[in-house]
Amino acid sequence: MENKKSIRKLVKERKNTFSAADRQNSNSIIFNKIINSSDYKNAQTIFIFVSFNNEVDTHRIIKQALQDGKILCVPKIISKEQGMDIVRIKSFKDLKEGAYGILEPEDNKLKVQEKDIELSYLPGLAFDRRGGRIGYGGGFYDRFLVKTRKDSKKIGLAYKFQVFSEVPMEEHDVFIDGIITD
Ligand SMILES: Nc1ncnc2c1ncn2[C@@H]1O[C@H](COP(=O)(O)OP(=O)(O)OP(=O)(O)O)[C@@H](O)[C@H]1O
Ligand SMILES: [Mg+2]
Numbered sequence: 001m002e003n004k005k006s007i008r009k010l011v012k013e014r015k016n017t018f019s020a021a022d023r024q025n026s027n028s029i030i031f032n033k034i035i036n037s038s039d040y041k042n043a044q045t046i047f048i049f050v051s052f053n054n055e056v057d058t059h060r061i062i063k064q065a066l067q068d069g070k071i072l073c074v075p076k077i078i079s080k081e082q083g084m085d086i087v088r089i090k091s092f093k094d095l096k097e098g099a100y101g102i103l104e105p106e107d108n109k110l111k112v113q114e115k116d117i118e119l120s121y122l123p124g125l126a127f128d129r130r131g132g133r134i135g136y137g138g139g140f141y142d143r144f145l146v147k148t149r150k151d152s153k154k155i156g157l158a159y160k161f162q163v164f165s166e167v168p169m170e171e172h173d174v175f176i177d178g179i180i181t182d
Contacts, residue, residue: 058157153177
């Protein structure tokens with residue numbers, strides 16, 4: 001079993017060889033899978049990360065979910081120590097560039113409790129079919145996931161080249177329920 005660091009490096013290399021056209025095509029496939037899924041249709045309160053750079057695009061999903069009347073929540077990073085708040089947005093325009101250049105809500109006036117989330121769409125660098133997940137190393141999503149309800153659904157969004165037979169999981173790593181890929 002390779003360690004997290006080498007898997008992160010490998011995925012970053014694979015991402016660099018993925019063309020913009022391929023990425024657009026894959027993003028469309030993932031968008032359609034989500035919008036047509038029963039998980040999505042049945043959930044009222046949804047958490048989703050706001051994609052940055054060459055992550056699976058979630059901007060289109062966010063806009064669609066708002067149009068569909070979902071209670072849509074996104075992360076707002078507080079600090080490395082305190083982790084992130086979950087904040088509802090009512091329009092894509094509520095998102096502004098934050099500290100790392102990532103779009104996030106300007107304030108946390110519409111903060112939502114993790115327990116109220118029914119369905120979460122999660123980022124990651126690598127995933128496996130058991131629900132293993134490797135992120136960017138901040139532990140932000142692991143700390144969020146432990147606070148969610150056990151019966152809420154946790155889904156990773158990834159390109160096929162991000163899926164491995166098994167990724168290393170540590171004590172604090174939270175297993176997720178599934179992945180949606182192109
Ligand atoms: N539940 C937790 N409580 C406190 N610290 C945690 C917790 N979960 C993770 N961490 C911290 O985060 C660090 C990085 O974790 P890890 O390498 O699993 O990040 P990651 O899963 O890649 O990131 P992310 O969850 O943001 O996608 C851990 O070494 C640990 O210090
Ligand atoms: Mg982790």
